[in-house]
Amino acid sequence: MDSLLRHMVDMTGHRDHTMLDISAISAVQELAGALQTRVLAINTVRGQKFVRPRAMVGAGLPPRLFDQPDSAQLDEPLSGYPELGACIAQHEDSVEAITADGRRILWLPIWMGDKVTTCLEIVHPHPYSSDTIHVIGGIVSVYRNFQNLLDYSERDSLTGLLNRKTFDDQLNKMVQVTAEHEPAPPPLPGQPERRQHVDSEKQWLAVVDVDHFKAVNDKFGHLYGDEVLILIANLLQSSFRAQDRVFRFGGEEFVVLLRSTSLVNAQKIIDRFRTNVESYEFPQVGRVTVSVGFVGISAYESPVNILGRADQALYYAKSNGRNQACHYDQLVSGGQLQAVASNATAEFF
Template sequence: MDSLLKHMVDMTGHRDHAMLDLSAVAAVQELAGAQHTRVLSLAAVGPARYLRARASVDDGGAPRLEDEAGPGETLEAYPELAACLAAQGARAEAEQAGRHTMWVPIWRGELAATILEIARAAPFTAAEIHTIDGIVGVYRNFRNLLEYSERDSLTGLLNRKTFDDQLARMLQCAAEQESPLPGQPERRQKGTGHEQWLAVVDVDHFKLVNDRFGHLYGDEVLILIANMLQSSFRAHDRVFRFGGEEFVVLLRSTTLENARRIIERFRAGVENHHFPQVGTVTVSVGFTCIKPYDSPVVTLGHADQALYFAKTHGRNQVCHYDQLVADGLLATVASNDTAEFF
């Protein structure tokens, strides 16, 4: 009982989705005696649905956030889970080669974008299922509260209201990774090249889409692009809708080459996607490194400058602020008065 209460307190003490996921897998792993536990995201890309791990824990290990990019595994690879979702069921179970797996969808109305997966050698007893249901109930209710206050109603992405807090956390993280002052201990291994990144995405000629096809098709374009953003970036990156046709992505610790590759893959995916009725849609992207002692206004201004350069030099491209400055194509400024974010 003490362990259960401790996990419940830990789960409800977070205001961050990633930390809540870690608390949930830790609680289920211990209390269900599992060998492996994962929190999975379920996302649609066109007619197909994909599963991608957000957090996981193995027997004897520490809970961890997953660093997956790309859409993940197809739902078709999990027929028991697919049947459960089609029937809006409470759980699905399967046994293969002596490994028993249970999937518990986290329903929000008629939608289940999050699924808990629990695997172990022994079958699940009625008492263990009862305990799991209790943990899942707390996790579901608290997650839904966070979702309600943090999500954009059209796309399901994080909304503008949550951006400031998320960026402040990344700035703090970047500051903690900086080299220490003289006399202070070293806080990270130098030379890894891992940084935090901010990307601003804008749909090219979106007003023409609304004017030509109507706002319903315009909204569908935004929803599809939001789905592509979620499937293109890693589970622990953060994607926001700023309003209109503007989106912002916070990429957690990664290299410049990897950040550019992920962003470019998303841009190409949009260009090659056929949007119903509308046809071809493209996006322009500007991105910048999040420097620990820059203010949020300066960081956004840099990304917005890179985006403005992309849109005024042909659109449908990805521009890196620091590279533009190094090439003499942009002048370094403290902030961008033309930015539309404030």
């Protein structure tokens, strides 16, 4: 009982999804005597569901996180988990499978209303006792409730996207991850800047702004304006990859953090979203376009400077025709923008 209470106190003390994941699987691992416990993310991409590990703990091993730049390589089709797929399709709370060597795998989808984006997976060497099932059920209930509370505090009430407060934390984490994978140190004063090759994979920040949004509100009213924002949020979620993060900054401004891809692919992904918006028929309003400015994330730049440079590229896109995506470094190398340490005119500050 003391161990259970200790884990409950630990779980309810976190205000971060990552630490909540670690607390939940650590509690299950110890109290159920499991061989391995994982948090699985369930993502839907173009109508197909994928499974990706988000965190894992094994017997005698420390917890491991998979929130890394190459985590997309861990995606597996849900069809590779037929029992779990059937469980989700039938909206059930749990399902168990037995492996060829006799191990038990228990999957516990975390339902948020009629949607599931998270699942606990527990591997056990023997059949689960009723007491173990009861303890696991209690942990899952607490975990689900706190997932709901964190989602409520981290998401924009209109669009359901992540909010500005969450963005600050996510960008700082991405800069830290970049520092672990970016080998070149910053140049010393007076030395030429050493840039990464354009084809190398890195992290990216894109700022999105709806073109002429004030005119939409003025002509059609704020209800239709809100509908445009909701539909663009949906297009953002469907156009970008499951490992990317999409935020609403407020008003008609959005930000995307793209994980681990090359400049060529980042441009393709961003342009795919831009053309999806351009070709979409918005009810009553008709055609709407967006402008985008984006920049690579460097471990040697402050988050304020990174965001400011993306905002500079966005300002250039909106001042030179709109409905386009502009890369900050390409604008600087082409002479359209002058590189500065920070952007004093950024609209976000």
